[in-house]
Amino acid sequence: MRLRDKVAIITGSSRGLGAAIAEAYAKEWADVVVTYNTSKDEAFKVAESVSSKLVVHLDVRDRETIKEAFKKSYETFGKIDILVNNAGINRPADFDKQTEEEWNEVIDVNLTGVFRCCQEVLPYISDGGKIINIGSLSGEYGGPRTPSYAVAKMGMMALTHNLARFLGPRNICVNTLSPGVIANEFTEKTMAPHVKEMAMSLLLIKRFATYDDMVGAAVFLASDESNYITAQTISVNGGAWVR
Numbered sequence: 459m460r461l462r463d464k465v466a467i468i469t470g471s472s473r474g475l476g477a478a479i480a481e482a483y484a485k486e487w488a489d490v491v492v493t494y495n496t497s498k499d500e501a502f503k504v505a506e507s508v509s510s511k512l513v514v515h516l517d518v519r520d521r522e523t524i525k526e527a528f529k530k531s532y533e534t535f536g537k538i539d540i541l542v543n544n545a546g547i548n549r550p551a552d553f554d555k556q557t558e559e560e561w562n563e564v565i566d567v568n569l570t571g572v573f574r575c576c577q578e579v580l581p582y583i584s585d586g587g588k589i590i591n592i593g594s595l596s597g598e599y600g601g602p603r604t605p606s607y608a609v610a611k612m613g614m615m616a617l618t619h620n621l622a623r624f625l626g627p628r629n630i631c632v633n634t635l636s637p638g639v640i641a642n643e644f645t646e647k648t649m650a651p652h653v654k655e656m657a658m659s660l661l662l663i664k665r666f667a668t669y670d671d672m673v674g675a676a677v678f679l680a681s682d683e684s685n686y687i688t689a690q691t692i693s694v695n696g697g698a699w700v701r
């Protein structure tokens with residue numbers, strides 16, 4: 459019951475880590491708004507399993523859908539306490555092969571998308587609320603074969619810090635939760651075998667993460683237990699030791 463009476467909206471909660479965070483928040487009694495961009499059917503399945511009263515379309519590239527999603531959430535629940543900026547994509551390529559189109563696409567979703575959501579939630583988010591941005595180990599060290607992704611995630615960490623400064627007077631905590639490598643579809647699609655091998659060599663705990671490894675920190679950062687933690691990056695990465 460650590461999130462009792464809290465209302466949380468999670469971008470990209472139709473599947474993957476976002477869906478796992480939705481489940482974890484619901485277990486702690488939060489009201490969860492499930493959002494999707496393209497995976498509508500999956501989003502409704504997630505909503506059923508977390509007994510969500512609201513499923514909305516939210517494309518982080520489209521400010522109107524963001525505005526509409528926050529407005530509907532507010533109209534349904536009367537408040538928003540927690541925003542998790544989880545939606546993300548990757549277009550892996552070596553630095554010299556990354557196209558400008560791929561670069562712009564990743565920056566638009568993973569960085570500008572977070573900027574848009576943070577701006578648009580401002581009129582609705584409660585004082586004492588929480589914003590959690592899902593970063594990445596790549597953003598902490600300029601990860602391999604992911605120039606646009608690493609830059610977007612590192613930029614998100616700066617955004618976290620800047621916004622935490624802006625929202626400190628309202629006691630709103632803004633933090634980055636930075637996962638290492640999660641064993642899921644995203645990783646399968648975006649990491650070549652030799653990159654996975656290299657990533658494994660960085661880990662102190664010799665396995666890739668599960669969603670269960672991630673959601674504890676996501677609940678903690680959303681709960682009152684972390685009311686004095688802001689502008690931080692919480693790395694959940696098996697002790698990745700970056701060279």
Ligand SMILES: NC(=O)c1ccc[n+]([C@@H]2O[C@H](COP(=O)([O-])OP(=O)(O)OC[C@H]3O[C@@H](n4cnc5c(N)ncnc54)[C@H](OP(=O)(O)O)[C@@H]3O)[C@@H](O)[C@H]2O)c1
Nearest residue numbers: 470472474475494495496497517518544545546594640644
């Ligand atoms: N997997 C990893 O190893 C790993 C490691 C570090 C960080 N992360 C980060 O964790 C987050 C979640 O990753 P994941 O592994 O769960 O990926 P995933 O399984 O591919 O899920 C991505 C989610 O983002 C949503 N999304 C994509 N583009 C969107 C857009 N334009 N607007 C709104 N939603 C959009 C998707 O929604 P639809 O399906 O509805 O389109 C989906 O729900 C990302 O920010 C990722 O960078 C992942």
